[in-house]
Amino acid sequence: MSKSKERQTKLLHSDYQPPAxxxxxxxxxxxxxxxxxxxxxxxxxxxxxxxxxxTYGLHGTPTTFTLEEQLAQIEGGNHCILAPSGLAxxxxxxxxxxxxxxxxxxxxNVYNPNRELGNWLTHDFGVTARYYDPMIGAGxxxxxxPDTRLIWAETPGSVTMEVPDIPAICKAxxxxxxxxxxxNTWSAGLGFDxxxxxxxxxxxxxxxYQGGASDLLMGALITRxxxxxxxxxxxHMRFGMGVGADDVYLVLRSLPTMKLRFExxxxxxxxxxxxxxxxxxxxxxxxxxxxxxxxxxxxKRDFTGAGGLFSVLFDxxxxxxxxxxxxxxxxxxxxxxxxxxxxxxCAPFRIMDDRKDWGYNGHQLVRFYIGxxxxxxxxxxxxxxxxxxS
Ligand SMILES: *Cc1c(COP(=O)(O)O)cnc(C)c1O
Numbered sequence: 001m002s003k004s005k006e007r008q009t010k011l012l013h014s015d016y017q018p019p020a021x022x023x024x025x026x027x028x029x030x031x032x033x034x035x036x037x038x039x040x041x042x043x044x045x046x047x048x049x050x051x052x053x054x055t056y057g058l059h060g061t062p063t064t065f066t067l068e069e070q071l072a073q074i075e076g077g078n079h080c081i082l083a084p085s086g087l088a089x090x091x092x093x094x095x096x097x098x099x100x101x102x103x104x105x106x107x108x109n110v111y112n113p114n115r116e117l118g119n120w121l122t123h124d125f126g127v128t129a130r131y132y133d134p135m136i137g138a139g140x141x142x143x144x145x146p147d148t149r150l151i152w153a154e155t156p157g158s159v160t161m162e163v164p165d166i167p168a169i170c171k172a173x174x175x176x177x178x179x180x181x182x183x184n185t186w187s188a189g190l191g192f193d194x195x196x197x198x199x200x201x202x203x204x205x206x207x208x209y210q211g212g213a214s215d216l217l218m219g220a221l222i223t224r225x226x227x228x229x230x231x232x233x234x235x236h237m238r239f240g241m242g243v244g245a246d247d248v249y250l251v252l253r254s255l256p257t258m259k260l261r262f263e264x265x266x267x268x269x270x271x272x273x274x275x276x277x278x279x280x281x282x283x284x285x286x287x288x289x290x291x292x293x294x295x296x297x298x299x300k301r302d303f304t305g306a307g308g309l310f311s312v313l314f315d316x317x318x319x320x321x322x323x324x325x326x327x328x329x330x331x332x333x334x335x336x337x338x339x340x341x342x343x344x345x346c347a348p349f350r351i352m353d354d355r356k357d358w359g360y361n362g363h364q365l366v367r368f369y370i371g372x373x374x375x376x377x378x379x380x381x382x383x384x385x386x387x388x389x390s
Contacts, residue, residue, distance in 0.1 A: 211340060331384075332378055
Protein backbone atom coordinates (compact mmCIF):
# COMPACT_ATOMS: atom_id res chain seq x y z
CA MET A 1 0.00 0.00 0.00
CA SER A 2 1.24 3.41 -0.91
CA LYS A 3 2.95 5.21 1.94
CA SER A 4 0.89 8.30 1.15
CA LYS A 5 -2.33 6.91 2.73
CA GLU A 6 -3.41 8.56 5.91
CA ARG A 7 -2.65 6.70 9.12
CA GLN A 8 -6.37 6.16 9.82
CA THR A 9 -6.75 4.35 6.49
CA LYS A 10 -3.61 2.32 7.15
CA LEU A 11 -5.25 1.16 10.36
CA LEU A 12 -7.90 -0.55 8.19
CA HIS A 13 -6.12 -1.60 5.04
CA SER A 14 -2.90 -3.50 4.58
CA ASP A 15 -1.58 -5.30 1.55
CA TYR A 16 0.67 -7.55 3.57
CA GLN A 17 0.34 -11.19 2.48
CA PRO A 18 1.80 -13.78 4.84
CA PRO A 19 3.87 -16.46 3.12
CA ALA A 20 1.75 -19.31 1.76
CA UNK A 21 1.96 -22.99 2.74
CA UNK A 22 1.74 -22.58 6.49
CA UNK A 23 1.01 -25.94 8.08
CA UNK A 24 -0.32 -26.78 11.55
CA UNK A 25 -2.89 -29.18 13.00
CA UNK A 26 -5.55 -26.71 14.18
CA UNK A 27 -8.17 -25.52 11.70
CA UNK A 28 -7.86 -21.75 11.17
CA UNK A 29 -10.64 -19.80 12.89
CA UNK A 30 -12.25 -17.45 10.38
CA UNK A 31 -14.39 -14.80 12.01
CA UNK A 32 -16.63 -13.31 9.35
CA UNK A 33 -19.97 -11.74 8.71
CA UNK A 34 -18.92 -10.05 5.45
CA UNK A 35 -17.28 -12.32 2.92
CA UNK A 36 -15.31 -10.58 0.13
CA UNK A 37 -15.93 -11.23 -3.55
CA UNK A 38 -13.30 -10.86 -6.26
CA UNK A 39 -15.69 -9.34 -8.81
CA UNK A 40 -19.23 -8.12 -9.33
CA UNK A 41 -19.84 -11.20 -11.46
CA UNK A 42 -18.80 -13.47 -8.59
CA UNK A 43 -21.03 -11.47 -6.24
CA UNK A 44 -24.04 -11.66 -8.57
CA UNK A 45 -23.67 -15.36 -9.26
CA UNK A 46 -23.21 -16.30 -5.60
CA UNK A 47 -25.00 -19.45 -4.43
CA UNK A 48 -25.55 -19.38 -0.66
CA UNK A 49 -26.28 -23.12 -0.57
CA UNK A 50 -23.04 -24.08 -2.26
CA UNK A 51 -20.25 -25.55 -0.14
CA UNK A 52 -17.75 -24.73 -2.92
CA UNK A 53 -17.78 -20.99 -2.37
CA UNK A 54 -18.57 -18.36 0.23
CA THR A 55 -21.39 -15.81 0.43
CA TYR A 56 -21.87 -14.54 3.94
CA GLY A 57 -20.80 -15.61 7.42
CA LEU A 58 -24.21 -17.14 8.11
CA HIS A 59 -23.83 -19.58 5.23
CA GLY A 60 -20.40 -20.81 6.15
CA THR A 61 -16.69 -20.18 6.41
CA PRO A 62 -13.76 -22.59 5.97
CA THR A 63 -14.02 -23.19 9.75
CA THR A 64 -17.71 -24.18 9.78
CA PHE A 65 -17.42 -26.18 6.55
CA THR A 66 -14.56 -28.17 8.10
CA LEU A 67 -16.60 -29.11 11.18
CA GLU A 68 -19.68 -29.92 9.09
CA GLU A 69 -17.68 -32.17 6.80
CA GLN A 70 -16.03 -33.96 9.70
CA LEU A 71 -19.35 -34.56 11.50
CA ALA A 72 -20.94 -35.86 8.29
CA GLN A 73 -18.05 -38.28 7.85
CA ILE A 74 -18.22 -39.53 11.46
CA GLU A 75 -21.93 -40.22 11.01
CA GLY A 76 -21.62 -41.74 7.54
CA GLY A 77 -23.65 -38.94 5.96
CA ASN A 78 -23.15 -36.63 3.00
CA HIS A 79 -24.29 -33.31 4.47
CA CYS A 80 -24.26 -31.52 7.80
CA ILE A 81 -25.77 -28.27 9.06
CA LEU A 82 -24.62 -26.59 12.26
CA ALA A 83 -27.14 -24.89 14.56
CA PRO A 84 -26.65 -22.68 17.63
CA SER A 85 -27.90 -25.45 19.99
CA GLY A 86 -29.35 -28.95 19.90
CA LEU A 87 -32.79 -27.47 20.45
CA ALA A 88 -32.29 -25.03 17.55
CA UNK A 89 -31.49 -28.06 15.37
CA UNK A 90 -34.75 -29.70 16.50
CA UNK A 91 -36.66 -26.53 15.54
CA UNK A 92 -34.98 -26.48 12.11
CA UNK A 93 -36.21 -30.03 11.44
CA UNK A 94 -39.80 -29.20 12.44
CA UNK A 95 -39.92 -25.99 10.40
CA UNK A 96 -38.16 -27.57 7.40
CA UNK A 97 -40.66 -30.40 7.04
CA UNK A 98 -43.93 -29.43 8.75
CA UNK A 99 -46.59 -27.15 7.34
CA UNK A 100 -49.99 -26.18 8.68
CA UNK A 101 -52.24 -29.25 8.34
CA UNK A 102 -49.38 -31.74 8.76
CA UNK A 103 -49.03 -34.36 11.46
CA UNK A 104 -45.88 -35.23 13.42
CA UNK A 105 -45.33 -38.28 15.66
CA UNK A 106 -43.08 -37.77 18.69
CA UNK A 107 -42.04 -40.43 21.22
CA UNK A 108 -43.39 -39.95 24.75
CA ASN A 109 -39.89 -40.17 26.23
CA VAL A 110 -38.29 -37.66 23.86
CA TYR A 111 -36.01 -34.85 25.10
CA ASN A 112 -38.69 -32.73 26.74
CA PRO A 113 -38.18 -29.41 24.88
CA ASN A 114 -38.76 -31.34 21.62
CA ARG A 115 -42.14 -32.40 23.00
CA GLU A 116 -42.92 -28.85 24.12
CA LEU A 117 -42.09 -27.58 20.64
CA GLY A 118 -44.58 -30.14 19.29
CA ASN A 119 -47.22 -28.73 21.66
CA TRP A 120 -46.47 -25.20 20.48
CA LEU A 121 -46.75 -26.22 16.81
CA THR A 122 -50.11 -27.83 17.63
CA HIS A 123 -51.40 -24.87 19.62
CA ASP A 124 -50.26 -22.00 17.37
CA PHE A 125 -49.19 -23.32 13.97
CA GLY A 126 -51.96 -25.66 12.77
CA VAL A 127 -49.79 -28.77 13.01
CA THR A 128 -50.88 -31.84 15.00
CA ALA A 129 -48.24 -33.41 17.21
CA ARG A 130 -49.13 -36.85 18.56
CA TYR A 131 -47.07 -38.75 21.11
CA TYR A 132 -46.33 -42.46 20.80
CA ASP A 133 -45.07 -45.26 23.01
CA PRO A 134 -41.36 -45.50 22.08
CA MET A 135 -41.54 -49.33 22.22
CA ILE A 136 -44.22 -49.44 19.52
CA GLY A 137 -41.79 -50.71 16.84
CA ALA A 138 -43.45 -51.77 13.56
CA GLY A 139 -46.82 -51.03 15.19
CA UNK A 140 -46.21 -47.36 14.41
CA UNK A 141 -47.62 -48.15 10.94
CA UNK A 142 -51.11 -48.00 12.51
CA UNK A 143 -50.49 -44.43 13.72
CA UNK A 144 -49.19 -43.06 10.42
CA UNK A 145 -51.86 -41.07 8.58
CA PRO A 146 -51.74 -39.61 5.07
CA ASP A 147 -50.91 -36.22 6.63
CA THR A 148 -48.08 -37.62 8.81
CA ARG A 149 -45.00 -35.91 7.41
CA LEU A 150 -42.41 -36.45 10.12
CA ILE A 151 -41.63 -39.02 12.82
CA TRP A 152 -39.20 -38.23 15.60
CA ALA A 153 -37.26 -40.97 17.37
CA GLU A 154 -34.60 -40.80 20.05
CA THR A 155 -32.32 -43.59 21.13
CA PRO A 156 -32.31 -44.21 23.97
CA GLY A 157 -35.09 -41.91 25.19
CA SER A 158 -34.14 -39.03 27.47
CA VAL A 159 -34.07 -39.72 31.21
CA THR A 160 -35.82 -43.15 31.19
CA MET A 161 -33.57 -44.74 28.52
CA GLU A 162 -35.94 -47.04 26.60
CA VAL A 163 -34.32 -48.19 23.32
CA PRO A 164 -36.70 -48.11 20.34
CA ASP A 165 -36.55 -50.45 17.34
CA ILE A 166 -35.28 -47.78 14.93
CA PRO A 167 -35.12 -50.01 11.80
CA ALA A 168 -38.75 -51.12 12.32
CA ILE A 169 -39.95 -47.53 12.84
CA CYS A 170 -38.03 -46.31 9.77
CA LYS A 171 -39.34 -49.14 7.58
CA ALA A 172 -42.96 -48.40 8.52
CA UNK A 173 -42.41 -44.65 8.01
CA UNK A 174 -40.80 -45.06 4.61
CA UNK A 175 -43.56 -47.39 3.39
CA UNK A 176 -45.99 -44.59 4.11
CA UNK A 177 -43.87 -41.68 2.87
CA UNK A 178 -42.90 -40.13 6.23
CA UNK A 179 -39.43 -38.83 7.15
CA UNK A 180 -37.68 -40.11 10.30
CA UNK A 181 -35.48 -37.79 12.32
CA UNK A 182 -33.39 -39.56 14.98
CA UNK A 183 -31.92 -37.72 17.96
CA ASN A 184 -28.68 -39.68 18.39
CA THR A 185 -27.14 -37.48 21.08
CA TRP A 186 -26.80 -40.11 23.83
CA SER A 187 -24.13 -42.12 22.05
CA ALA A 188 -22.54 -39.23 20.11
CA GLY A 189 -22.72 -41.16 16.82
CA LEU A 190 -20.10 -43.52 18.29
CA GLY A 191 -22.44 -46.11 19.81
CA PHE A 192 -25.23 -46.14 17.23
CA ASP A 193 -25.08 -45.64 13.50
CA UNK A 194 -28.47 -44.03 12.89
CA UNK A 195 -28.25 -43.47 9.13
CA UNK A 196 -27.42 -47.08 8.33
CA UNK A 197 -30.33 -48.19 10.56
CA UNK A 198 -32.74 -46.18 8.41
CA UNK A 199 -32.81 -42.60 9.78
CA UNK A 200 -33.31 -39.83 7.20
CA UNK A 201 -32.03 -37.03 9.43
CA UNK A 202 -29.69 -37.50 12.40
CA UNK A 203 -29.57 -34.89 15.13
CA UNK A 204 -26.75 -34.30 17.59
CA UNK A 205 -26.55 -31.91 20.48
CA UNK A 206 -22.85 -31.09 20.03
CA UNK A 207 -23.22 -29.40 23.40
CA UNK A 208 -22.58 -32.88 24.88
CA TYR A 209 -19.58 -35.07 23.95
CA GLN A 210 -18.52 -33.17 20.82
CA GLY A 211 -18.10 -29.98 22.87
CA GLY A 212 -16.90 -32.11 25.72
CA ALA A 213 -16.24 -29.38 28.28
CA SER A 214 -19.64 -27.98 29.39
CA ASP A 215 -18.72 -24.63 27.84
CA LEU A 216 -20.70 -24.26 24.61
CA LEU A 217 -24.04 -24.91 22.90
CA MET A 218 -24.30 -26.28 19.37
CA GLY A 219 -26.34 -28.71 17.31
CA ALA A 220 -25.92 -30.59 14.05
CA LEU A 221 -28.21 -32.16 11.44
CA ILE A 222 -26.74 -34.87 9.23
CA THR A 223 -28.33 -36.35 6.13
CA ARG A 224 -27.46 -38.45 3.10
CA UNK A 225 -30.27 -37.20 0.87
CA UNK A 226 -29.62 -33.98 -1.12
CA UNK A 227 -33.26 -32.86 -1.10
CA UNK A 228 -33.70 -33.27 2.67
CA UNK A 229 -30.48 -31.35 3.20
CA UNK A 230 -31.68 -28.56 0.93
CA UNK A 231 -34.94 -28.23 2.86
CA UNK A 232 -33.06 -28.15 6.17
CA UNK A 233 -30.65 -25.52 4.88
CA UNK A 234 -33.54 -23.30 3.77
CA UNK A 235 -35.06 -23.41 7.30
CA HIS A 236 -31.58 -22.82 8.79
CA MET A 237 -31.14 -19.77 6.55
CA ARG A 238 -34.66 -18.36 7.12
CA PHE A 239 -34.07 -18.41 10.86
CA GLY A 240 -30.56 -17.00 10.49
CA MET A 241 -29.15 -19.67 12.77
CA GLY A 242 -25.44 -18.92 12.56
CA VAL A 243 -22.85 -20.36 14.93
CA GLY A 244 -19.85 -18.56 16.44
CA ALA A 245 -16.43 -19.32 14.96
CA ASP A 246 -14.77 -19.74 18.35
CA ASP A 247 -17.35 -22.30 19.46
CA VAL A 248 -16.83 -24.20 16.22
CA TYR A 249 -13.12 -24.17 16.95
CA LEU A 250 -13.70 -25.58 20.44
CA VAL A 251 -15.67 -28.49 18.98
CA LEU A 252 -12.97 -29.15 16.37
CA ARG A 253 -10.44 -29.11 19.19
CA SER A 254 -12.41 -31.67 21.24
CA LEU A 255 -13.20 -34.16 18.47
CA PRO A 256 -9.84 -36.00 18.41
CA THR A 257 -10.34 -37.13 22.02
CA MET A 258 -14.09 -37.77 21.81
CA LYS A 259 -13.96 -41.53 21.30
CA LEU A 260 -11.45 -42.02 24.13
CA ARG A 261 -13.55 -39.87 26.45
CA PHE A 262 -16.76 -41.62 25.40
CA GLU A 263 -15.29 -45.05 26.10
CA UNK A 264 -13.93 -43.94 29.49
CA UNK A 265 -17.28 -42.38 30.48
CA UNK A 266 -19.05 -45.54 29.30
CA UNK A 267 -16.82 -47.95 31.22
CA UNK A 268 -17.03 -45.91 34.44
CA UNK A 269 -20.81 -45.53 34.03
CA UNK A 270 -21.21 -49.33 33.77
CA UNK A 271 -19.16 -49.85 36.92
CA UNK A 272 -21.10 -47.28 38.89
CA UNK A 273 -24.47 -48.38 37.50
CA UNK A 274 -23.70 -51.98 38.52
CA UNK A 275 -22.66 -50.83 41.98
CA UNK A 276 -25.88 -48.81 42.34
CA UNK A 277 -27.91 -51.83 41.21
CA UNK A 278 -26.62 -53.75 44.23
CA UNK A 279 -27.68 -51.03 46.71
CA UNK A 280 -30.83 -51.66 48.76
CA UNK A 281 -31.91 -48.01 48.32
CA UNK A 282 -32.13 -48.41 44.53
CA UNK A 283 -34.96 -50.41 43.00
CA UNK A 284 -33.85 -50.16 39.37
CA UNK A 285 -31.05 -48.78 37.24
CA UNK A 286 -32.27 -47.41 33.90
CA UNK A 287 -29.42 -48.16 31.51
CA UNK A 288 -29.84 -49.80 28.08
CA UNK A 289 -27.11 -52.36 28.88
CA UNK A 290 -29.27 -53.93 31.61
CA UNK A 291 -31.74 -56.65 30.70
CA UNK A 292 -34.70 -55.02 32.43
CA UNK A 293 -34.38 -51.88 30.25
CA UNK A 294 -37.23 -51.77 27.71
CA UNK A 295 -35.58 -52.31 24.33
CA UNK A 296 -32.43 -53.95 25.76
CA UNK A 297 -32.60 -56.44 22.86
CA UNK A 298 -32.37 -53.56 20.35
CA UNK A 299 -29.47 -52.08 22.28
CA LYS A 300 -27.65 -55.44 21.98
CA ARG A 301 -28.56 -55.76 18.30
CA ASP A 302 -27.87 -52.20 17.12
CA PHE A 303 -25.41 -50.49 19.48
CA THR A 304 -21.64 -50.77 19.70
CA GLY A 305 -21.12 -48.67 22.81
CA ALA A 306 -22.64 -46.64 25.62
CA GLY A 307 -21.65 -43.37 27.22
CA GLY A 308 -21.81 -41.94 30.69
CA LEU A 309 -25.51 -41.17 31.16
CA PHE A 310 -28.09 -43.30 33.02
CA SER A 311 -30.83 -42.95 35.63
CA VAL A 312 -31.89 -44.76 38.79
CA LEU A 313 -35.24 -45.36 40.46
CA PHE A 314 -35.14 -45.23 44.23
CA ASP A 315 -37.05 -47.72 46.32
CA UNK A 316 -40.67 -46.62 46.80
CA UNK A 317 -40.14 -46.02 50.51
CA UNK A 318 -38.17 -42.83 49.75
CA UNK A 319 -40.02 -39.57 49.22
CA UNK A 320 -38.96 -36.78 46.89
CA UNK A 321 -37.84 -34.81 49.94
CA UNK A 322 -35.50 -37.64 50.97
CA UNK A 323 -33.97 -38.16 47.53
CA UNK A 324 -33.53 -34.39 47.18
CA UNK A 325 -31.46 -34.55 50.37
CA UNK A 326 -29.43 -37.42 48.89
CA UNK A 327 -28.72 -35.41 45.74
CA UNK A 328 -27.73 -32.34 47.75
CA UNK A 329 -25.41 -34.42 49.93
CA UNK A 330 -23.30 -35.40 46.92
CA UNK A 331 -20.00 -33.55 46.73
CA UNK A 332 -18.32 -34.60 43.47
CA UNK A 333 -21.58 -34.98 41.54
CA UNK A 334 -22.79 -31.44 40.90
CA UNK A 335 -26.44 -30.52 40.37
CA UNK A 336 -27.02 -29.44 36.80
CA UNK A 337 -28.57 -30.18 33.43
CA UNK A 338 -26.83 -31.26 30.27
CA UNK A 339 -23.84 -33.65 30.17
CA UNK A 340 -20.95 -34.74 27.94
CA UNK A 341 -18.29 -32.68 29.73
CA UNK A 342 -15.53 -33.83 32.06
CA UNK A 343 -17.43 -33.37 35.32
CA UNK A 344 -19.94 -35.71 36.93
CA UNK A 345 -23.49 -34.40 37.25
CA CYS A 346 -26.80 -35.45 38.69
CA ALA A 347 -30.37 -34.22 38.30
CA PRO A 348 -33.68 -35.35 39.80
CA PHE A 349 -36.51 -35.64 37.26
CA ARG A 350 -40.24 -35.92 37.63
CA ILE A 351 -41.60 -38.33 35.03
CA MET A 352 -44.65 -36.92 33.25
CA ASP A 353 -47.69 -39.00 34.13
CA ASP A 354 -49.13 -38.64 30.60
CA ARG A 355 -46.99 -41.48 29.29
CA LYS A 356 -46.99 -45.24 29.53
CA ASP A 357 -45.73 -46.47 32.87
CA TRP A 358 -42.82 -48.87 32.46
CA GLY A 359 -42.74 -49.41 36.22
CA TYR A 360 -41.62 -45.87 37.06
CA ASN A 361 -44.65 -44.57 38.91
CA GLY A 362 -44.25 -44.04 42.62
CA HIS A 363 -40.44 -44.03 42.44
CA GLN A 364 -38.13 -41.04 42.66
CA LEU A 365 -35.86 -40.80 39.62
CA VAL A 366 -32.36 -39.34 39.58
CA ARG A 367 -30.21 -39.11 36.47
CA PHE A 368 -26.44 -39.45 36.72
CA TYR A 369 -23.76 -38.40 34.30
CA ILE A 370 -20.44 -40.07 35.04
CA GLY A 371 -17.50 -37.76 34.41
CA UNK A 372 -13.77 -38.36 34.27
CA UNK A 373 -13.10 -38.39 38.03
CA UNK A 374 -11.70 -41.68 39.41
CA UNK A 375 -14.54 -44.19 39.69
CA UNK A 376 -13.67 -45.15 43.25
CA UNK A 377 -13.98 -41.53 44.38
CA UNK A 378 -17.39 -41.23 42.72
CA UNK A 379 -18.57 -44.42 44.44
CA UNK A 380 -17.29 -43.12 47.78
CA UNK A 381 -19.25 -39.92 47.17
CA UNK A 382 -22.46 -41.89 46.49
CA UNK A 383 -21.82 -44.05 49.54
CA UNK A 384 -21.51 -41.07 51.87
CA UNK A 385 -24.63 -39.46 50.36
CA UNK A 386 -26.68 -42.64 51.06
CA UNK A 387 -26.08 -42.06 54.77
CA UNK A 388 -28.68 -39.24 54.65
CA UNK A 389 -31.27 -42.05 54.70
CA SER A 390 -30.01 -43.61 57.91
C1 LIG B 1 -29.11 -31.84 25.34
C2 LIG B 1 -29.99 -32.49 24.35
C3 LIG B 1 -30.61 -31.75 23.34
C4 LIG B 1 -30.52 -30.25 23.25
O1 LIG B 1 -29.25 -29.76 23.14
P1 LIG B 1 -28.92 -28.23 23.57
O2 LIG B 1 -27.67 -27.96 22.84
O3 LIG B 1 -28.79 -28.24 25.06
O4 LIG B 1 -30.07 -27.39 23.10
C5 LIG B 1 -31.37 -32.44 22.43
N1 LIG B 1 -31.54 -33.76 22.50
C6 LIG B 1 -30.98 -34.50 23.47
C7 LIG B 1 -31.21 -35.98 23.51
C8 LIG B 1 -30.20 -33.90 24.44
O5 LIG B 1 -29.66 -34.63 25.41
